Amino acid sequence: MDGEGLYYSGRVLWVVKSGDRLYGKVLDDYPYYVEVNGDSSFCTCPRGGDCEHVRAVKIAYERGFYFDCPGEEPFGEGCAYSMLNSVPELKWRVLLKELEHALETDESGSHAAKLFYEAFRLLEQEPNPRKLKVIGVLLNEYSAVFPDYAVTERLKSEFRRLRIRLEG
Template structure:
């Protein structure tokens, strides 16, 4: 898929601008991290830069899909998440996309389990019915993939607890 395809299929998870640099995360078969500094670029994909992921991040930036971040840090990820945490609806969308991606690609289930815990934290603050339903469906998928993991049982009972609380 080229940069436009990646951008328009919603695979650019976030972009931050810090000084003259752009940082971004793009979900393809794996998550890739991008840094653009003027004419030079770096990407964690096998090509290492000047790739479709860099292009996708540039297109997102041109379309205004980015956060302005103070300070500099490697790959801008910490800043991206602190900005996202200040916009709960956007944070939720990004988390769902990461979780869906993890369910498709994460053979160990470890990333997906971590993302479920993050989703539970957000649901604890805002146990909206629609969001609970969405996580319930994804958790069913997880259970089907990893039926005999102890972590599956723990995730399910944690989710039950949240759901009971939101009803009562």
């Protein structure tokens, strides 16, 4: 998929402008991190920069889809997540995109498990039965792929506890 396709399909999770640099995270075959500094670019994809992920981040920035981050960040992820924490609904959407992507690409299940725990924390802070159902569907998918993992049982137990609390 080219940069425009990545942008228009919603695969740019976030973009941060810090000083004269842009930082971004793009979901493709894997999550890739991008840094753009003028005409120079870096990407964690195999091409290393000057790629579709860099183009997607630039398009997002040009369209106003970015956070302004005061001060210099060594990589904008910390600032991005700090900003996302201040907009819970946007944080939820980003988390869901990451979780769905992890379920498709995370061969170990580790990253997906971490994202489920983040979703549980968000639901603890802002209970929402509709969002709980969405997480339940995704957890069933995870359970089907990793049925014999101890973490699967822990996730299911935590989910049941949350469901009882929210519905009960």
